[in-house]
Amino acid sequence: MKLNKVYIAALLVAGTVGMSSCKEDFLDENQITKHDTEYFKTQEGIDALVTGAYQTLKFRYEYQWAYKMWHMGIDEFTGGNNDMADYNHYSSALNSSQGDLATVWNTYYGLIEQSNIIIQNVPVYYNKSNANYNTRLGEGYFLRAYGYFELVKLFGGVPIKLSPSVGVETYFTRASEEDCYKQIISDFEQAYNLLPTSSNQTGRILKSAAAHFLAKAHLFRASEGCDNWNSSYKAADLDAVIKYGKEVIAAHPLCGNFLDLWNYTKPNDANESVSEVVLAAQFSDNSDSWGRFGNQMSLCYPSVYQNLSGCVRDISGGREFCYVSATEYAMEVFDRVNDSRFWKSFITCYGCNKGSAAPKWDASDAAYFPEGAVAGDTRFKGGEIGIKYIVNNPEDTRFTDAGTGRSDLAVLKDGKLENTHTFIRYYANESFNWNVKKEERTGNYYTLYPHNRSVALSKYRDGSRNGYNSQFGCRDAITARSAEDVLMVAEAYIRKGESEYGNAITYLNMLRDRAGYAAGEDRSKSPDGGQAYLNNPLGTGVANLDGAIYTDANTYYESNNIAVTTAETKSVMHLNSVADVYNMPNEQRIYKALNCTTNAQKMMCFLLDERSRELIGEGHRYEDLVRTRTLDARWHAFNDGAGQGIGNFDPAKHYYRPIPQSFLNDITNEDGSSLTAEQKQAMQNPGY
Template identity: 35%
Template sequence: MKISKYILGSFLAITASASFTSCSDSFLDEEYKSGYQSPYLETEQGVFDLATSLYANLRFWFAYDWAHATTQIGVDEFSIGTDNSNETWNIYDSRLGPSVVTQNGNTAAAETIWDQMYYGISSANKVIANADIITDTDKHNMVLGEGYFLRGYNYYRLCAQYGSVVLITEPTEGVVRSFTRSSEEECLKQAISDLQQAYNLLPEKSIETYRGKLGWDKYAAAHFLAKALMLRVSERNDSWNAAYKAEDLTNIITLCDDVIGSHHQLAGDYRDLWNWTGTDCATETLSEWLLVAQFNKDAAADGRFGNRIYSNFNPQFSNGVFGNWIQRGQWIGVDFQRCRPTEYNYMCFDKINDSRFWKSFRTIFNANRNLGTSESYSKPDNTPDNDKDNEKYVVSNAGDPVIMFIPNGVKGNNIYYSDDWDQYNFGLVGSSTFQYNGKDVPNAILQYTKDGKWNTYLDRSTKTSEWKTYPDNVFCGLCKVEDGTRDDEKNDYSSRDGVLARVGETYLLKAEALVRQGKYQEAIKVVNILRARAAYKAGEDRTLHTDGNQAFENNIQYDQYKEQYKAYSKTNTYILSTGVSDFSHATDLQIASYTQLPEEDELILSKLNGVKGYNCSGDYERMLNFIMNERTRELDGEWVRWEDLARTKLLIPRAYAFNQEVAKSGTLDEHHLLRPIPQSFIDGLVNDDGSPLSQEQKDALQNPGY
């Protein structure tokens, strides 16, 4: 039983009793309408219901384009596809400011995180202030711990994005329009104090009679307490954090050990994390989860925000660039291509030995429409036999592969090179046909050419035979968030829980703390635990593909759309990419010494060294970047990347080195390590005497550079 089943009832009770609003427009409005004058909220049941509703605040992180705009693009891992709704968040140009210039209705606003975090803080303040009304000790401690947890979590997220923010720790009464920003040191102290209180008060395990299996427990608090401490000791705060470092790093390791030794344990197989088969399936109660935003099929319980992230990571597979053989829909996903992996994202993985790549990415799409001979999508004119009857691609059956991404490693290989055609790659207009199991595959896309060219193809349609780059909507996409339970192509929310923290990250927090203590070999030992899970087991089928689209087999629409569902492939291109077909032996990802990092890491370091004057030749810099690489391999696309790179001040060198759009724009600089304070907040403030702020006062409230 998931707690989301309770949330609706709590919201309705609060709404009926307190004129509660769920769609407030601004920070100031949230403060006013979180006053909760209703007597109901001063009763034991009212406080309990309000604490239950705190869980819904997490859903914000999985709704609409702000989910990826503020956490996932403009970094080394992801750029954007051809949709430029949030281009400014990716390239950090002048449109990214206190009032973000709107490209279209999907553009993420400057104030979204600010307003929604304070919305949750307001409710948490009310819970904390009134928790003593609850007389049952266990229930009291749980509710109070939940209030402290959400407040501490939200202040942590605010500090991670904005640095210095406004501290409000008491319920507000009436319209309050006079606020000051506290220093980042003070704000992080508050977040750390709140999360420590939550750690002390929350139960060892969720009390299922109240919260189901996914209620917050002390280990969720421990994990985020470790993250808040890590933010405090990270490079962005080096101007003031020296006195905290030694004790904070020791405490981070203790907290991480506490989580690692708890009932929260790593899933046995990395595939288990993403092998989602439907709403409330067993995957959603894995012990590895520490914090999730809960969703289900009850539309009435969606609350303020539904889960829309299923559309973020796919290439534009239904577009004409691939030949129109695939109809998108709830059976195969939606291809909004908001997040396009960079070359770094692919080259980070050992694709022969590391299963995390193949269990995180989808490499094959099958046909589900326009079957037969293509009349509009021709093979190249220079096919070897120049047979006029063989100029059209033939895709005979639904389920035949029509898109095959072949991520063949950094150096490329010669498996597919044709001396006769003097050509290595194939697929898309202008290149040679490819056959797989005797069938035409119109789009077979290699990551690297024979000469090491990334994401390029030789355009045979021109007489000069020039090298071209694939369009930005052509890429191998992440598949961790797919959902086949939806009832509509794009106008239905996902019922899949959104992951905000898991034990895999806890190990990496511990490893990073050890690196910061100079204990590099101990850090390697911790990372090796995750790498042991990531290695293939002896006899494991490395060609197996699973993602959340498989849940469509249990969808009530399956019989109606089972032909369309054939677009989903249960295999991948592992053998085509690696040339390895013997799966009898386990693979090995263990690292013997921090002085001998894996080949892919050394290549990344070599590309990074010297970018914007950055020097990563020392042991500390090498190991910190190794941890960032390992965070990509383990946490790819899991909504943490911008904050990680901003706090470590690695955003500038790594984004310039690996995000082509950032490098081309050239506008990313030091002030972008913090987000702009929303102008809507600043413009709503007045002095204590009610007079408007001067321009000088407004400027002083803003982060430098905006």
């Protein structure tokens, strides 16, 4: 039974304690219980409070703060059609008054308040002989650690509060990052010792989840972001990463095929319970469990298609808010011939779902007509491919344009017009470029601003929504999977020094071997969650369509310009030695751009690139580049925000988010007096 179908009322009861203002509004409008905090002094009330606290695990996927905090302003993605300059480009609008910062702050402190009640009340009011006693206490410790970990990763040292509030409290001081990490690791250790290894409820926090986050917290403390104070912890931290990471890998075997993680067909189906998932935020098609938002990550990544003739918005294609757009780095980091992860993570083909509105062959272009084209006929029909993205290399000479302003309908392939809306990464005679500077951009979609055309991440696509304009996604959101533990163990070995690089290679190969194509695998197909429309009673959600935007086709062969093959590529993906890391062809441009010259620099660069290949778009990248202090170099090298004059990443400032101004305005000194401007500034992060 899915956890979010249990105690629906409990989500409301628990939510009255310290949730964000957005959730308070929803709860106030839908109050269905008269219980107060005395209810949490009963076993039933504690069970309800714990279950309600799980709601906060959804927070990272629910609304605009999700995109802003963890998915923007990085090397993999730049601003999209709905660009947010404050977070994508580090403009002056990213300041302490930015409202989503307060929402994040309040929400996680709300979770901490709930957790403090759980930790305090379980030993006093919960039957110690009950089979769930340790579990409830372990969940309380896990959730408190999780809340503080989320805050520290964004803001640095924050106030530590370890007991429930009694009345109004206004006096708080910031703890150091060091003390925060001590508390986080201590709480995760408590959770690890208390939590069970299995549950009959999908979505419950287990011992392996505590192990995963212990590995992660130790890795963060051992990383460059903590170098001002972490020297005495590093050696033990790296050993802990390896210990806990290996435990998680053993408990959660990797899926045999990378696609198994994303082959979503309907809510609550087998795809959401694969062995690799350690913890997931539980969403469903039960509208009672949605709260105010549902899973809204499907809105972040889609490329705009609805304004291209023959293609109208439907459930299968998604609602294209398009907040981000893939960078050149996001394509260059992959070996797109041998690494299936690119094609199983991105959308390169869209169907025509309204043939009557498809573009027609224009007689004035007759000199460029491909064989069979007739003036006045539609260029494609409903059910056929209507939009293509060609992810080719700069030496490709096949594609030019017919001289009509690089229109998507004027693309020539070997001198003949493509029938579809076609977007090209590189035209003939264009040299490789990171496309950071406007005057150097290549292809016919980099030139568009805002960037409403790009290969779009498919990992959140959701054809199970309840309408073509619905923002309420039903897919679970993966918070932790054992592939990241593989990468964390590999990184710990790299950080231990050159003598351990061989061990790192062993773990990297666990993912790279899987990433290669299996013998007989069809490389021309890339199914994703858009296919869930086939199991949706609403279908495409739009009447009188003669097709769907979703298609499982891709442009693998056309992009790579190779013959059809079913040969395996796992042996090509396999690293035979450390020398393969240093000399891998698709890494050379990245090493050069980042000035990686030593073996140690190349190993860490490769590790971060492998994290991108495996985890792209899953909400880890901003944190990874912050903790390794590589965001400055990578944003300037690969994100075109660096060349737009909108803002600029400042390493003296932007490795931390600003403390919300609302918090600084509301707290007081110990004597109850308001903070002076100087005191507020002293508590604020540098530069804000």
